[in-house]
Amino acid sequence: MTAEPTLCAIVPPYVLDRLAEDGHEPAARSLALDAAHRAARLTAALPDRAAAADRLERVISDAAHRERLPGRTVRQEGEGAVPDQSVNHAYDGLGATWTLFSAVYGRHSIDDQGLRLDATVHYGQDYDNAFWDGRRMVFGDGDGEVFGDFTACIDVIGHELAHGVTQFTAGLEYRDQPGALNESVSDVFGSLVKQYALLQDAAEADWLIGAGLLAPGVQGVALRSMKEPGTAYDDPRLGKDPQPAHMRDYVRTGQDNGGVHINSGIPNHAFYLLATALGGRSWERAGQIWYDALTGRRLPADADFTAFARATVAAAKARYPEPEVADTVTASWAKVGISPT
Numbered sequence: 001m002t003a004e005p006t007l008c009a010i011v012p013p014y015v016l017d018r019l020a021e022d023g024h025e026p027a028a029r030s031l032a033l034d035a036a037h038r039a040a041r042l043t044a045a046l047p048d049r050a051a052a053a054d055r056l057e058r059v060i061s062d063a064a065h066r067e068r069l070p071g072r073t074v075r076q077e078g079e080g081a082v083p084d085q086s087v088n089h090a091y092d093g094l095g096a097t098w099t100l101f102s103a104v105y106g107r108h109s110i111d112d113q114g115l116r117l118d119a120t121v122h123y124g125q126d127y128d129n130a131f132w133d134g135r136r137m138v139f140g141d142g143d144g145e146v147f148g149d150f151t152a153c154i155d156v157i158g159h160e161l162a163h164g165v166t167q168f169t170a171g172l173e174y175r176d177q178p179g180a181l182n183e184s185v186s187d188v189f190g191s192l193v194k195q196y197a198l199l200q201d202a203a204e205a206d207w208l209i210g211a212g213l214l215a216p217g218v219q220g221v222a223l224r225s226m227k228e229p230g231t232a233y234d235d236p237r238l239g240k241d242p243q244p245a246h247m248r249d250y251v252r253t254g255q256d257n258g259g260v261h262i263n264s265g266i267p268n269h270a271f272y273l274l275a276t277a278l279g280g281r282s283w284e285r286a287g288q289i290w291y292d293a294l295t296g297r298r299l300p301a302d303a304d305f306t307a308f309a310r311a312t313v314a315a316a317k318a319r320y321p322e323p324e325v326a327d328t329v330t331a332s333w334a335k336v337g338i339s340p341t
Contacts, residue, residue, distance in 0.1 A: 093157030158193030229265030247337030
């Protein structure tokens with residue numbers, strides 16, 4: 001399955017809305033750019049595939065603060081580091097994401113057919129976001145007042161490229177609970193990219209998405225916390241992190257495509273509970289279960305939280321003969337108010 005490309009950005013629209021309402025010009029411009037990209041429905045042909053399906057291919061381009069894609073090519077696969085650290089960070093982050101999916105899950109790039117990984121840095125002027133548009137990653141530099149350089153967070157890069165994995169597998173619709181699952185799967189694999197690169201086990205990981213992205217002076221540690229949803233930030237400009245950790249606090253809203261960046265905190269927390277309960281390296285058993293559920297070709301595009309929970313229990317039973325693994329999956333979902341049975 002290949003879903004229609006959807007603009008999936010790391011900074012939720014409600015965060016930019018609040019900043020824009022307070023007169024923050026970069027946020028207002030970023031919202032306008034995001035809306036323009038969504039309206040364009042970017043459906044152009046996919047980038048060229050790599051010559052060998054098991055070989056990493058990267059191309060980094062520089063938009064030079066303009067709003068035209070892809071920009072000028074500044075680094076390609078196999079070339080050495082350049083003076084521009086945003087280029088190097090993007091190059092390394094694409095590589096780290098490819099490596100996780102290849103080395104751990106045997107996936108040949110995000111489409112499993114050797115898709116070349118393209119990215120553009122320095123997009124727009126003080127652009128406060130990073131996104132996957134169905135074909136490439138695009139990074140803003142941030143405004144330096146609220147957000148820093150979006151290439152600096154390896155989990156942000158992993159998150160956005162994981163949207164591509166979902167696009168080419170389950171194709172989860174980008175609205176309501178399927179959309180929140182779409183966002184949550186990206187948070188899960190974004191965190192796993194960082195944990196794998198740092199060789200951290202579940203107990204050592206910070207379980208934050210976008211740690212280091214908030215500029216000095218902002219009262220917060222990241223965009224989201226999988227360990228404690230709702231605690232990532234509490235700032236006069238950003239507001240308070242609205243993510244729930246349990247179904248009793250599920251947010252029903254017409255904004256943010258039905259709260260896709262908000263309610264993703266619930267399945268996020270279920271994964272955190274599973275990974276820490278199983279212990280060891282999160283990308284192994286817990287990550288493998290999530291990957292199997294996502295790529296098993298049985299998950300419908302409109303899957304809700306319960307459907308995904310059932311898929312993870314089935315995946316655990318299929319891969320691990322020990323009944324306690326599937327039981328732990330079931331218990332982790334139950335702790336966030338979802339019954340896979």
